[in-house]
Amino acid sequence: MTEQRDVAPFPTPGARPADLPDLVGRLARRDPDRVAIHERTADGLVAVTRGELWQRVRALAEELRGRGVDAGDAVAVWMPNWTEALVWQCAVAARGGHVVGINTRYGVEEATHVLARARPVLVALAHGFHGLDLASRLRAAVEGSGVRPQVALVRGDGTTPDVGGLGTWTPERTDGPEPERSDPDRLAVAFTTSGSTGLPKLAAHTGAAVLTHAVAGAAALGLTEDDVMLGALPLSGVFGYNAVLAGLAAGGAALLEPVFDADDTLDDMAAVGVTHLASGDDLGLRLVEAQRERPRDLSSWRWWGVADFQGRSHELAAWLDGLGVATAGVYGSSEVFALAATWPLSEPIPQRWAGGGRVVHPGIEVRVQGGPGVEGELEFRGPNVVDAYLGASPETFTDDGWFRSGDLGVVVDEGAFVYVCRAGDALRLRGFLVDPAEIELRLAAHPAVHTAKVVGIEGPDGGSVAVGFVTLDAPATADDLRAWCAATLAAFKVPAAVHVIDEMPTTSGTNGSKIRTGVLAALAREHSRSLQRP
Missing domain, CATH: 3.30.300.30 (ANL, C-terminal domain)
Structure with missing residues (x-):
């Protein structure tokens, strides 16, 4: 089983934070001037320090308190990879609530489903982002779901869009008091599942689970305070969320790309020295093609954790190996977190490029009915496993409490497995x-x-x-x-x-x-x- 290793800047168990807001607060108090976020904006890259991030979390947490957001409440965050997305994650958790991310690509049907299942008291809306009329989608989703939340307009264009008569406000506070200690055992975040067999479920995890997994992921990847994780995948999804939080848990920084453009992203990767990236091979392919067309200095890039979505991972891994980028297959889902497993770099290639890996935390257990070496459905138990489903209780657990993943795989060693494919594929x-x-x-x-x-x-x-x-x-x-x-x-x-x-x-x-x-x-x-x- 994988040993739990300590990571900077919390080298001892007693120094570890309890949940996400506690993490950001401790990082800010430790070194407020260190950069936590690099964000691409219309005016170029903007750096946000730990101190600035924590200040914005405190300010929003106080506004949410004034707006009546309290323990157990759901808040829907409908925005791209802005720093605000992380601020909302932390501030809502500080109030004891949980965030449900809504992808900016979601249409009315998907948004209606999320509102009906999560029943948020508030929606943080990035109306007008990238020319998208998110207010119209929200208005239609509200009508279809019967839920009538407050609406917070984030980075709006100065106008007040029609959101169907819902109460709207714009966060304006610039600071606030230290929030009360949040309860890490409360739900903190929920992710939509793939929805391959219908509309998605909403898999929710506690604040303690989020922090535990972030620290475990940072340790498994060997992340340090000098590393930069690329956040090109939406933070509303488990892949983008877990990768960025692993970087923050190590005291490092994240590069957030609100709109993915391969050329812009490569320019930014070179500018800030991105060291780690976790993505599907679809995103990797676009980066590689753009890099071949116009090479940049990517000498800082050391690790690519890949999920094979389009059958190109091995080819891309071989090419990146020539650039000094080590590729490792990964495994994850909304229910068990992304980066739940990855192969150590000591594993030989091409075996290291396969999906699956060694679990990143000693408390994560994996099994297949029939035992090691037998192909079957992967089942998991541990702190990474979904704590609740919002608005539904699907039959996803065995009688003895193991989560049934719906994925086929082979356990090759204690805590190590090879992912084969979805059972239905x-x-x-x-x-x-x-x-x-x-x-x-x-x-x-x-x-x-x-x-x-x-x-x-x-x-x-x-x-x-x-x-x-x-x-x-x-x-x-x-x-x-x-x-x-x-x-x-x-x-x-x-x-x-x-x-x-x-x-x-x-x-x-x-x-x-x-x-x-x-x-x-x-x-x-x-x-x-x-x-x-x-």
């Missing part, structure tokens, strides 16, 4: 259970292929067959690609058909862009008459 081919990623990696290795995805559908004889979809950088035929697969894969794994498409259908979530396998499966069925048995 596994293919049953000729009686064998096959991870589609194995076929995708082979297709993506073809020189002409840009992106590859494999889905399973019912074949002519009623059994399942694999169907590949690719986007290309150079000409290639379906026969070429099937022959390429047949050169190294077992015959039953060779796709029955490979279709060349102009672009992959994707959905943009809080943790990155994922390919919509359901759309591809429907397209595969339309083309099923052309299927060939391998």
Whole structure:
């Protein structure tokens, strides 16, 4: 099991903070002039010190007290990766409430669902951000959910948008008293799940769990006060949230990118010396392509924790290795936190690039029914596991209290496992259970292929067959690609058909862009008459 290591600037257990507001307060008192946040703005990069961050937390906590926000209340934060997003996280927790982040890409249906489940007393709204009419979306969501929260307008354009008659206000305080000690055992944050089988659930965690995991993540990554974590993924999602908090727990800094533009982000990474990044391979691909087009000095970048969303992680990891960036696969979800596991850099490649890893905290347990070496559903128990679901109680736990992840994997050692795929994505081919990623990696290795995805559908004889979809950088035929697969894969794994498409259908979530396998499966069925048995 992984040992819990202490991290700077809290080298002893007695010095560790209890929750997120306690963390920021202690950092500010320790060294108020040290930079905590670098944020891209329209006027360039802005640095926010620990002292300034804590001052803004105190001011907002006092305003929230005056607005009646109290213990147990939910507050929806609908804004991009601004410093304010972290300020709201801390200030709401200081009042004993919990934050539910809403992605700025969410439409009315998703926002309505979140409001109905979380029932927030207040919505912090970044109306007008990036030209988005978030006020209209909120107005429609309020009508659909029946919830009538207060609305705090954050970084508005000076006008008061129509939010359906809800009470609006603009935070204006510049300072406030030290907030009362918050209760770390209360819920502090909730994340939307992927929603792959319907509208998302809201998985909530306590303040103590948030802080414990942040410290564990910082220790597992070896983060120090001199490191900078890139915050390019939305803080409303577990991937972006946990990565940034791990950086702060180490006393380091975070670079926040409110709008992801690969060129701007690379410029900023070079300017502030980003050392760590955790993301899907979709975001990594955009960074690598922009870096190839216009190289920057990224010599500070040391670690990339990758989740394979589009089948490109191994290729990108190999290229980044030449730049001195060490890549490690990671594992996480809204229910068990992101960076719940990652491979140590002592693990050889390419094994280190696989999803999964060693758990980052000694209290995290992982098992598969049947024991080590058996592929099955990954189950977890520990301080990282979801503490509550807002507005619903789904059946996600075993009778003996283990969280059922819905992911297939193999436990290879105590506290270490390899992630295979979502249980619903596994293919049953000729009686064998096959991870589609194995076929995708082979297709993506073809020189002409840009992106590859494999889905399973019912074949002519009623059994399942694999169907590949690719986007290309150079000409290639379906026969070429099937022959390429047949050169190294077992015959039953060779796709029955490979279709060349102009672009992959994707959905943009809080943790990155994922390919919509359901759309591809429907397209595969339309083309099923052309299927060939391998």
